[in-house]
Every structure is written in structure tokens, then in C-alpha cells.
Amino acid sequence: MSITSTNGKNISRSDEMVRAEKIVKSFGNLTVLNGVDLSVKRGQVVVIIGPSGSGKTTLLRCINHLEKIDSGHIYIEGEMIGYREVNGKLVEDREATIARIRSQIGFVFQRFNLFPHMTALENIIEAPIHVLHQPRKEVTERAMALLAKVGLSEKANAFPHKLSGGQQQRVAIARALAMNPKLMLFDEATSALDPELVGEVLKVMRQLADEGMTMAVVTHEMGFARDVADHVIFMDKAVIVEQGPPEQIFDNAQNERTRTFLGMIR
Amino acid sequence: MFRWDIVWQFLFSSFIFQAAWTTLWISVVAQSCGVVLGLFIALMRMSRFPLLSGFARAYTWFFRGSPLLVQVLLLWDGLPKLVPSLLLPDFAVILVAFSFNEGAYMAEIIRAGITSVDPGQMEAAKSLGMRYSLAMRRIVLPQAARVIVPPLGNEFNNMLKTTSIASVIGLQELTGTAEIFGSPTFSIFELLIVATFYYLLLTTLWSFVQGWIENRLDPNRSSKYDLQDRKSFTARMLGFGSHNGGGTLVSGR
Numbered sequence: 001m002s003i004t005s006t007n008g009k010n011i012s013r014s015d016e017m018v019r020a021e022k023i024v025k026s027f028g029n030l031t032v033l034n035g036v037d038l039s040v041k042r043g044q045v046v047v048i049i050g051p052s053g054s055g056k057t058t059l060l061r062c063i064n065h066l067e068k069i070d071s072g073h074i075y076i077e078g079e080m081i082g083y084r085e086v087n088g089k090l091v092e093d094r095e096a097t098i099a100r101i102r103s104q105i106g107f108v109f110q111r112f113n114l115f116p117h118m119t120a121l122e123n124i125i126e127a128p129i130h131v132l133h134q135p136r137k138e139v140t141e142r143a144m145a146l147l148a149k150v151g152l153s154e155k156a157n158a159f160p161h162k163l164s165g166g167q168q169q170r171v172a173i174a175r176a177l178a179m180n181p182k183l184m185l186f187d188e189a190t191s192a193l194d195p196e197l198v199g200e201v202l203k204v205m206r207q208l209a210d211e212g213m214t215m216a217v218v219t220h221e222m223g224f225a226r227d228v229a230d231h232v233i234f235m236d237k238a239v240i241v242e243q244g245p246p247e248q249i250f251d252n253a254q255n256e257r258t259r260t261f262l263g264m265i266r
Numbered sequence: 267m268f269r270w271d272i273v274w275q276f277l278f279s280s281f282i283f284q285a286a287w288t289t290l291w292i293s294v295v296a297q298s299c300g301v302v303l304g305l306f307i308a309l310m311r312m313s314r315f316p317l318l319s320g321f322a323r324a325y326t327w328f329f330r331g332s333p334l335l336v337q338v339l340l341l342w343d344g345l346p347k348l349v350p351s352l353l354l355p356d357f358a359v360i361l362v363a364f365s366f367n368e369g370a371y372m373a374e375i376i377r378a379g380i381t382s383v384d385p386g387q388m389e390a391a392k393s394l395g396m397r398y399s400l401a402m403r404r405i406v407l408p409q410a411a412r413v414i415v416p417p418l419g420n421e422f423n424n425m426l427k428t429t430s431i432a433s434v435i436g437l438q439e440l441t442g443t444a445e446i447f448g449s450p451t452f453s454i455f456e457l458l459i460v461a462t463f464y465y466l467l468l469t470t471l472w473s474f475v476q477g478w479i480e481n482r483l484d485p486n487r488s489s490k491y492d493l494q495d496r497k498s499f500t501a502r503m504l505g506f507g508s509h510n511g512g513g514t515l516v517s518g519r
Contacts (some may be wrong), residue, residue: 095398099395102395109390113387113390115391126405130400172390176394
């Protein structure tokens with residue numbers, strides 16, 4: 001079974017799923033992104049690592065416009081997200097347009113953010129039914145298949161507070177996948193989990209990567225980054241310090257800050 | 267001296283039934299309008315457009331800052347002087363004044379309810395492609411409801427009793443009716459006992475209704491529901507078992 005059916009279609013249009021150019025973002029006086037460029041190609045797994053406060057989570061949130069940017073451009077499959085150009089100036093785009101682009105991007109949160117008033121199954125079918133207006137029966141079947149895929153068939157009717165953190169995160173991944181996204185963003189998806197639950201979530205993410213899903217992953221799991229990433233980005237103090245294939249970053253880092261960071265993690 | 271026979275005579279009289287009914291429907295209509303108004307004022311107050319939030323602030327400031335009795339009299343007495351053509355019937359004056367006043371209080375209660383919901387919920391909804399209005403309706407408000415209902419219950423309880431203010435412009439709800447029948451016969455005390463009985467009856471009935479609503483919104487209740495009924499029900503409806511049936515549903519994907 002593949003959940004990346006949408007991936008095969010538009011290859012001719014653009015090889016690049018995400019393109020971010022010179023992103024600048026500050027919170028008050030604090031600059032969290034200072035001219036960051038990012039490119040995620042179709043089918044690629046890009047892993048972003050770096051110390052806390054380096055801006056990696058903010059970068060990920062900018063990609064689906066959960067954060068506004070101060071300057072720069074972000075394109076999803078060549079289409080600018082969040083802003084449109086009016087007489088050479090960038091203005092915030094219409095809500096409907098932003099929502100439509102977002103519906104094609106799965107986002108997995110550190111704190112899961114499942115809807116607590118809905119069962120696992122209801123969490124998954126909510127957006128396909130109310131956003132994509134797909135028939136309930138079809139969506140429910142797909143949702144059950146997704147629950148099976150993340151190993152939670154028997155939890156379909158459990159409410160989130162009855163699930164462990166790892167189970168909740170797997171439901172959250174299934175919820176994002178139910179929209180048939182062309183891109184998945186993972187924001188420290190395992191950071192809020194007890195150590196023994198991290199593996200089950202990483203396994204699902206690994207499986208997705210194997211199926212060819214385009215992914216941008218912010219994580220502190222260096223083993224995962226080394227095994228799964230096609231491209232690793234090391235960020236520190238609001239800029240990308242170093243990037244390259246995992247072997248280069250983990251075994252032969254050129255920059256002192258990268259080596260120091262990786263040294264502290266090990 | 268106190269005359270029980272007058273109490274008994276009026277307790278089950280059609281005048282009092284009529285009056286209790288008036289009290290009830292004014293309360294229900296004004297409270298419902300107040301909740302709807304309050305929802306919009308609350309959303310305006312949280313808007314990022316200064317004009318909307320400013321208006322909401324001013325609205326709440328005025329209606330919470332002046333007595334309801336004064337608002338009723340302003341509308342009843344003052345409005346026809348400003349706009350002579352606009353002569354509202356008494357019950358309309360009461361409904362408008364009560365609804366607007368209640369809207370200000372409900373706005374604050376609803377705003378508190380909405381702010382109590384984790385902002386991550388709105389973010390998750392948006393990340394799934396939901397627009398603000400859909401996310402509000404399907405995700406945020408159902409969760410805010412649990413925080414909103416208890417104070418809403420208080421508000422309605424107050425509303426049932428506050429309708430007595432309507433008697434000052436001659437509307438015959440419970441208190442007004444008690445005065446009308448009590449004053450000429452010097453039995454106002456007996457009639458007020460009758461009115462009190464009905465106020466207590468209405469507020470008691472409401473407390474049961476409120477308890478039922480709160481119970482329905484209780485997460486613990488839904489988890490019991492979840493474990494016992496829901497599972498077997500969906501299992502039957504969808505036709506898969508609890509452990510190994512999921513895979514059979516995969517069709518051509």
C-alpha cells in the first residue's frame with residue numbers, strides 16, 4: 001500500500017517541492033531566521049538538526065505559513081505560499097488560498113495536537129470530510145487502512161486521552177496522511193515522548209520515507225537523521241551553518257559549530 | 267394577617283401560569299439571543315482588526331457598565347423621543363434590552379472559553395487545511411463549550427429572575443402579575459410567595475437541564491461510552507473486528 005499516490009503525477013512541473021529563499025523572521029528583537037534558503041526535492045527526506053533556539057522549528061512552521069515571515073519567499077511546487085505579489089509588494093494571501101495549499105501539506109506537531117473531543121478515527125476523517133468534502137464511507141475506509149498502517153486498528157474508537165504519547169503521535173501522522181499530502185513536515189515529532197515510545201513513531205516515519213514521501217523533518221534523533229535523510233541541514237543561531245549528505249555532516253563536518261554540536265549529542 | 271387560602275387560590279390560577287410562561291419564554295429567547303450575540307462579540311473582540319475589537323470592547327464596556335434597569339428605561343422611554351417613529355412594543359423593548367445586556371456578559375464568558383482551548387488545536391486544524399470559521403466551529407468551540415456551560419447556567423438562572431425588571435414597564439411576568447393582583451387586595455405578600463414558588467420551580471428545573479448538558483460534555487462520560495458501547499457499535503457498523511480486520515478494507519491502494 002502506498003500513501004504517496006499524488007506524488008507520481010506532477011513530476012514534469014517541478015522537481016522542487018519546497019523552495020525557500022532568504023527567509024527572515026523575528027519575534028520582537030530576536031531574529032530567529034536570518035536569510036535562510038531551503039530546497040526540498042520531490043521524494044527527498046531533508047532532516048534539519050541544530051541546538052534549541054536555532055530556528056529550525058520556526059523554519060518548518062513558515063513552510064505551511066503557521067508563522068508569517070518578515071521577508072523572503074516560500075514556494076510549494078512553484079506556488080508562493082502565504083503571500084501574493086501586488087504591484088511588486090508582498091501582501092498576505094487570501095485565507096482560502098492558504099488553506100488550500102496547507103491541505104496538501106501534512107504537519108506533525110511535537111505535542112500531537114489531536115482533537116480531544118473526537119476518537120482516533122474521527123480525528124482522521126475530520127478534514128477529508130469537511131475540507132475535501134469526500135464521502136464519509138470512502139474516507140472511513142481509508143482512515144482504517146491508515147490506522148492499520150500505523151499499527152492502531154484496534155484503537156479506532158479510543159479517545160486521545162486513552163492513548164499513550166506514541167500512539168497519539170501515530171494517530172496524528174495518520175490524520176495528516178488522510179489528506180493525501182504531497183509533503184510531510186515533522187516538527188520534533190518524538191521530542192515529547194517517553195524514550196521507550198520514540199521507536200514506534202520513528203518506525204512509521206522511516207516507512208513513509210521508504211515509500212517515497214517527500215519529508216522535511218526537524219529532529220534530535222541523530223540515528224534517524226543518519227539512516228533516513230537524503231540531505232541534512234545543520235542550523236545554529238538563525239542561519240544554516242552547514243548542509244550536505246548525512247555522511248558528510250556526521251562523519252566529516254567542515255564547520256566547527258557542527259562538530260561541537262554533534263560532539264555534545266553523542 | 268397572612269392568608270394561605272389566597273396563596274392556594276393563586277398558586278394554580280391561570281394568571282400565574284400565564285405569568286410563569288411569560289417569564290420562561292422571555293428568559294429563553296433573551297438568553298439565546300444573548301449567547302449568539304455574545305459569540306459574535308467575543309470573536310470580534312479577538313479579531314486582529316482594531317475596528318472590530320474596538321467595537322466589541324465599547325459594546326461590553328457600555329452594557330456591563332450601566333444597570334439593566336436603566337437600559338430598559340432608555341429604550342422604552344428615551345428611544346421614542348429620539349426616533350418618534352420607532353415605538354417598540356413592551357415585550358420587544360424587554361427582549362432587545364435583555365439580549366444586548368446578556369450579550370455583553372456572554373461575550374466575556376465565551377471569550378474565556380475560547381482562550382482556554384490550547385492554541386495548538388487551532389494550528390492543527392489550520393494545518394489540515396481548515397479555514398478559521400470551520401476550525402472554530404468543528405474544533406475550538408466544541409472544546410470551549412465545556413468551560414462555557416457552567417457560567418452560562420449561572421447566567422440563565424440569573425436571567426429567569428432578572429425578568430422581574432420587565433414589570434417596571436408593565437409587562438406581566440411573575441413579579442408584575444403578583445403586584446397587579448396583590449396590591450388592590452392588600453395581599454401582595456401572599457402573591458409574592460406564589461411568585462417565589464414559581465421562580466424556584468423554574469430555576470430548579472433549569473439546574474436539572476444544566477446538569478444533563480454538563481454530563482454530556484464530560485470527557486469521563488465519553489470515555490465510558492467509548493469503552494462500552496461505541497466500540498462494539500462501530501465494529502458492527504463497519505464490519506471489522508478489533509484486532510485483525512483493518513487490513514481487509516484496503517481497496518486498490
